[in-house]
Structures are given as C-alpha cells and as structure tokens.
C-alpha cells in the first residue's frame with residue numbers, strides 16, 4: 001500500500017496470500033537446483049543472474065520475500081540477505097573497496113567489523129583508518145581523494161555514541177565515497193538511514209528482526225540500483241546467502257517487531273533509571289540520557305530507543321564481579337542480543353580503540369532488556385548488587 005505506516009508494512013510486506021492458495025504466510029523454499037525446461041529458458045536465466053530464480057545460492061522466493069519486506073521498511077531500492085550480520089558487513093565492504101583505496105570506520109564500531117577491516121581489507125591493500133564517532137562534519141578533514149567508504153555505526157557498539165549521520169554522509173558523498181551504516185541497534189522502525197543521505201544500511205537481523213535468539217541472519221539495504229547491484233554482485237561472488245528456515249524466522253520475527261521493540265524500550269528505560277540511582281553505578285550509556293555523547297543528535301534523528309545499553313560501575317575486584325554475575329536468575333550471560341530474554345555482559349571498550357581513548361577505569365556492563373516484567377528484572381539486579389557488596 002502506498003504511504004502505509006511501518007506497523008502496516010510489518011504486517012503485510014513480503015507476502016502474497018492470493019498467489020499462494022490463500023495461505024497467510026509464504027512457503028519456505030528449500031532449494032539448490034532450479035530446473036529449466038528449455039535451452040532458451042536456461043540461457044535467458046544465465047543473462048539475468050542477479051534477479052529471478054536461477055540457483056539456490058543466488059536468491060529464492062523465500063529470500064526475496066524477506067528482502068522485499070526489509071527494503072520497504074528501510075525505504076530502500078532493494079535489499080540483499082546473507083547468512084549473518086557480520087557477513088553483511090564484510091560483503092558490503094568488499095563491494096565498495098579495492099586495492100589502493102582508503103576507508104574510514106568509526107572507532108565505536110562492532111569489534112568483528114574492525115577485525116575484518118584490519119585483517120582482510122588491509123591484507124588486500126586497502127588503507128583502513130578509524131575516526132572519532134563524534135567527529136560530525138569534521139570528517140571532511142580525514143577524507144582523501146581515494147576514500148571509497150565511510151562506515152558508521154550509530155549508536156556505537158558497547159558505548160552508544162550517537163553520530164551526526166546526515167553531516168558525515170554529506171561530507172563523504174561530496175568526495176564520492178560510499179556511505180555505509182550498521183543500523184542494527186535502531187532497527188528500521190526507529191531510524192531509516194537512507195533518508196539521511198546513507199547509501200547502504202546493514203542489519204544483523206539475528207538481533208531484533210529474528211528476535212528469538214534462534215537464527216543467524218544479515219541484510220543489506222541499498223538506496224539505489226547501482227549500490228544494490230554492487231552488493232548483489234559481491235554476495236554472488238563470495239557465495240553469501242541465507243538458509244531458508246532462517247529467512248523464514250526473520251520474516252516471522254518482523255511481524256511482531258514493533259510491539260516487541262516497545263517493550264524492550266520501556267524495560268531498558270526502567271532498568272537504566274533504576275541503575276542510574278545506584279551508588280555502584282557512575283554512568284549510564286544510553287542515547288536517551290543527556291550525558292550520552294550525541295544525545296541531541298539522538299533526539300533530532302532517532303527519538304526512540306531499543307533495549308541495549310551499558311552502565312559504567314566503580315572499579316571492583318574480579319571476585320566481586322564474579323559474585324555479582326555468577327548467580328543471576330533472569331539475566332543470561334552471553335553474546336548477541338535482540339531476543340526476548342535479558343542479557344548482561346562485562347565488556348572492555350578501551351581494549352580495541354585506536355582513534356579515541358576510553359580511560360574510565362570502571363567496569364562496563366552491557367545490558368539487553370528483554371521482554372520480562374521490569375520489576376522482576378530489577379529484583380534480579382538488586383540481588384546481584386547485594387552479592388557484589390558482600391564480596392567486597
């Protein structure tokens with residue numbers, strides 16, 4: 001439907017009951033070989049390998065359904081789905097770089113993105129430079145004639161700095177660089193980067209889109225045909241594709257994304273508020289908090305929040321931290337986020353930064369607020385602080 005709101009798109013995009021016996025959800029195609037009845041059809045398919053159904057790895061009705069839904073949400077020309085968020089990032093970076101290029105990546109970037117750039121892109125002759133996430137239009141000073149990509153992640157992983165996306169995008173495009181953003185935290189419901197000058201928006205769909213901690217999935221959405229074709233070709237060359245059941249879980253997850261996100265947001269704000277009043281906590285790193293770097297930009301461009309944030313605690317010995325974290329009842333300890341369950345994880349933002357410094361000696365805990373009742377989550381944290389203080 002033209003001009004439909006996001007909740008409506010979530011319910012209706014990527015499905016076609018009339019073309020499928022009236023069945024509400026699209027079928028899941030498990031597919032490698034596609035058969036062509038005539039030589040003419042075989043040859044025609046070979047000439048259009050980036051669209052249609054040609055071979056399982058290159059796209060199926062199941063991957064197209066998920067991509068169509070995400071593209072509609074992002075306001076994209078088209079999207080490309082792959083097997084994980086990290087694969088989406090690597091595919092996009094490969095699509096727009098070659099030997100001799102220079103790329104700029106925010107210092108607040110997800111750790112594995114940094115490692116892919118430093119280890120793989122650099123090995124192929126790409127100069128990789130990291131920049132202060134709060135640089136804004138000052139990015140112009142770092143741009144070179146051979147800068148081919150400016151990579152953003154806003155808010156940043158672990159520390160949640162909000163970037164001036166339109167200012168950075170405008171400066172980058174003035175020198176012809178492709179602007180790529182990791183938009184996982186905000187989801188397309190809270191932020192649509194392609195409407196703010198970004199060329200390519202990436203999601204680890206593993207997180208909120210799938211939403212149930214049971215699949216790995218990535219998706220790359222492109223503002224126009226040229227960027228989409230470059231990404232699709234890179235994915236085709238490296239064999240990046242997603243499994244049919246994971247795509248189905250992504251499509252299923254999208255239907256409830258909006259209602260889930262509201263509860264994640266409310267729970268995260270309740271936890272952040274309670275934590276900010278604790279004597280053990282020195283800072284809350286949440287874009288909705290005024291002392292979060294880029295808070296004003298968050299207000300201007302995003303306005304809502306999801307369930308992931310961090311707190312900085314006063315330094316405590318490892319045994320006390322272990323006493324706190326080893327006996328959580330509701331919060332799980334583990335990687336990833338975006339599922340229905342709450343998670344808590346000690347992280348070390350200072351360990352990997354190169355363009356900026358993270359000098360706070362305190363302990364940074366990253367929390368994901370799940371869909372549980374906030375009061376129960378707070379009781380779990382309260383008991384954790386009792387254990388922490390008893391171990392000091």
Ligand SMILES: *Cc1c(COP(=O)(O)O)cnc(C)c1O
Nearest residue numbers: 084085086110182184204206217
């Ligand atoms: C988890 C994550 C990724 C990687 O996604 P996977 O699906 O786990 O590969 C990328 N970016 C951000 C911000 C993430 O949190």
